[in-house]
Amino acid sequence: MAALATGIATAKLILCGEHAVVYGEPAISVPFNQAIVKTDVTEAAETSFSSAFFEGSLDEMPTFLAGIKEITELILKKLGSQSVKIEVMSDVPIGRGLGSSAAVAASIIRGLYAYFEEPLSEKVLLDWVNQSEKIAHGKPSGVDAVTVVTGKPVWFEKNKSLELIHFNQKAHFVVADTGIPSETRSAVFDVGNLLQENPQLYQPMIVKLGNISREIKKYFETDLDVVQVGLLMTEAQGLLEKLTVSDASLEKLILAALKNGAAGAKLTGGGRGGCMISLVKNQENARKVADALQQEGAARVWIFTIGEDNQ
Numbered sequence: 001m002a003a004l005a006t007g008i009a010t011a012k013l014i015l016c017g018e019h020a021v022v023y024g025e026p027a028i029s030v031p032f033n034q035a036i037v038k039t040d041v042t043e044a045a046e047t048s049f050s051s052a053f054f055e056g057s058l059d060e061m062p063t064f065l066a067g068i069k070e071i072t073e074l075i076l077k078k079l080g081s082q083s084v085k086i087e088v089m090s091d092v093p094i095g096r097g098l099g100s101s102a103a104v105a106a107s108i109i110r111g112l113y114a115y116f117e118e119p120l121s122e123k124v125l126l127d128w129v130n131q132s133e134k135i136a137h138g139k140p141s142g143v144d145a146v147t148v149v150t151g152k153p154v155w156f157e158k159n160k161s162l163e164l165i166h167f168n169q170k171a172h173f174v175v176a177d178t179g180i181p182s183e184t185r186s187a188v189f190d191v192g193n194l195l196q197e198n199p200q201l202y203q204p205m206i207v208k209l210g211n212i213s214r215e216i217k218k219y220f221e222t223d224l225d226v227v228q229v230g231l232l233m234t235e236a237q238g239l240l241e242k243l244t245v246s247d248a249s250l251e252k253l254i255l256a257a258l259k260n261g262a263a264g265a266k267l268t269g270g271g272r273g274g275c276m277i278s279l280v281k282n283q284e285n286a287r288k289v290a291d292a293l294q295q296e297g298a299a300r301v302w303i304f305t306i307g308e309d310n311q
């Protein structure tokens with residue numbers, strides 16, 4: 001048994017395909033390594049949990065942590081009945097579409113396995129994270145769990161084998177948090193209702209979102225045409241608005257990004273609050289958009305590049 005063990009996991013960003021992915025269309029999701037979760041596991045007289053969002057014994061954990069509670073109990077039972085202190089330090093904002101629940105789960109699982117000096121395969125880690133996500137979110141597509149566990153850009157289609165994406169060139173993004181918790185659960189539920197009530201109108205939108213992901217993938221893997229990918233992202237945003245998963249807080253930031261030279265912008269993740277993502281040409285452009293988003297009242301802004309160190 002280690003005296004102190006640490007587990008680390010990164011957040012994720014869905015570049016395109018959210019919501020459509022629930023209905024079998026593809027999504028592109030990448031690790032967002034500017035927001036990470038670190039968990040320290042140490043010996044303790046009683047098993048306890050410490051974090052910015054909850055402090056106390058496992059038994060007292062609030063319902064929004066039910067998934068984490070269950071897998072922690074199961075893992076402790078499986079690996080050793082010894083009590084531990086689990087200390088989670090996270091800079092992934094909770095419930096903002098950045099995969100915080102999957103990242104927290106993955107970092108705790110990694111920390112516990114390291115503490116008990118047990119090997120942990122990617123498959124076992126993914127099974128645990130999926131189990132926790134199912135309790136936290138009902139019926140997640142699984143895209144968050146896969147991105148967080150692999151730590152690689154993924155082309156994700158439900159019930160299909162995983163494909164990694166290789167970015168041929170650097171792509172620069174500016175990500176901003178509205179500061180408002182995303183309502184993923186109700187947004188997913190409402191899209192389901194729209195599809196049931198009026199499939200003629202809404203089903204083609206889901207297919208179109210899938211086709212946008214297919215087109216964007218080609219650009220990322222060959223020649224990145226920033227203008228075209230930007231237009232596709234903004235087109236996806238229009239469809240997500242029609243599917244009622246956007247809101248005024250996101251649209252205000254999306255407009256500010258576009259007005260300040262972003263090639264395209266859209267919500268990322270569940271929507272209705274949470275985060276938006278914009279594609280920019282270069283670092284200079286990124287700084288201008290980031291300043292504008294800050295002035296527009298974003299709670300946090302990140303400049304993010306894919307295609308260098310995270311694939």
Ligand code: PMV
Nearest residue numbers: 018019097140141184269270
């Ligand atoms: O809000 P997040 O980070 O949980 O992302 C949800 C993505 C959805 O496609 C809306 C739902 C899902 O299960 O894939």
